[in-house]
Amino acid sequence: EADIYQTPRYLVIGTGKKITLECSQTMGHDKMYWYQQDPGMELHLIHYSYGVNSTEKGDLSSESTVSRIRTEHFPLTLESARPSHTSQYLCASSESVEGGGNSPLHFGNGTRLTVT
Amino acid sequence: QKEVEQDPGPLSVPEGAIVSLNCTYSNSAFQYFMWYRQYSRKGPELLMYTYSSGNKEDGRFTAQVDKSSKYISLFIRDSQPSDSATYLCAILRSNDYKLSFGAGTTVTVRA
Numbered sequence: 001e002a003d004i005y006q007t008p009r010y011l012v013i014g015t016g017k018k019i020t021l022e023c024s025q026t027m028g029h030d031k032m033y034w035y036q037q038d039p040g041m042e043l044h045l046i047h048y049s050y051g052v053n054s055t056e057k058g059d060l061s062s063e064s065t066v067s068r069i070r071t072e073h074f075p076l077t078l079e080s081a082r083p084s085h086t087s088q089y090l091c092a093s094s095e096s097v098e099g100g101g102n103s104p105l106h107f108g109n110g111t112r113l114t115v116t
Numbered sequence: 117q118k119e120v121e122q123d124p125g126p127l128s129v130p131e132g133a134i135v136s137l138n139c140t141y142s143n144s145a146f147q148y149f150m151w152y153r154q155y156s157r158k159g160p161e162l163l164m165y166t167y168s169s170g171n172k173e174d175g176r177f178t179a180q181v182d183k184s185s186k187y188i189s190l191f192i193r194d195s196q197p198s199d200s201a202t203y204l205c206a207i208l209r210s211n212d213y214k215l216s217f218g219a220g221t222t223v224t225v226r227a
Contacts, residue, residue, distance in 0.1 A: 006194075007120070035206070040219055040220075041123070041219055042118070042120070042208075042216075042217045042218060042219050042220075043160075043215075043217040045214060045215070058214075059214070071144045090159055090160075092159070104162035104165070105160070105162070105215070106161075107159025107160050107161065108159050109157065109158050110157075110158075110159055
């Protein structure tokens with residue numbers, strides 16, 4: 001049973017709208033991440049945080065922003081959604097450095113975003 | 117060039133068959149090698165990890181790493197319909213401790 005929760009699971013929204021994708025975890029992990037996943041493509045890291053008030057951009061450039069005000073909460077915001085933002089967004093957390101053997105990533109079940 | 121290349125599949129096999137999944141990587145600084153399994157409409161979950169060349173077994177699953185060839189494999193013995201999923205290889209970069217993922221191989225095990 002996943003201890004990391006993402007809402008909404010599915011979102012269809014019009015161009016230009018502001019959206020926030022929610023992610024919460026109950027494991028007390030300091031490290032949290034946002035990945036983007038498109039069919040047949042690699043997962044790409046778009047944002048990560050190593051603790052409260054710490055956020056960094058990942059490998060893939062993204063117009064989204066994130067915040068980390070509480071350890072358990074790591075929301076992702078798009079100020080003005082566009083069709084190019086259509087994708088699946090996966091949130092993850094880990095106890096230690098990313099995926100390092102004994103500290104695997106724990107993923108949520110994702111938010112599938114469609115921008116029309 | 118992608119850091120991690122994964123055989124794209126998809127694969128469809130009968131129940132009981134051996135499934136072989138493969139990835140190659142380009143960066144010799146990679147140090148941890150993982151396989152994640154992702155069921156439909158779910159997030160990935162860690163299946164196995166290893167950090168050395170050779171084989172590591174866990175039940176019906178065997179992870180194999182050949183650092184000299186920069187090649188990793190996952191074998192599933194006696195495959196079951198419940199093994200139907202997308203399998204993602206992932207490798208930890210030692211310079212920044214970030215994961216590089218393969219694109220995934222979707223496996224269907226037919227009953």
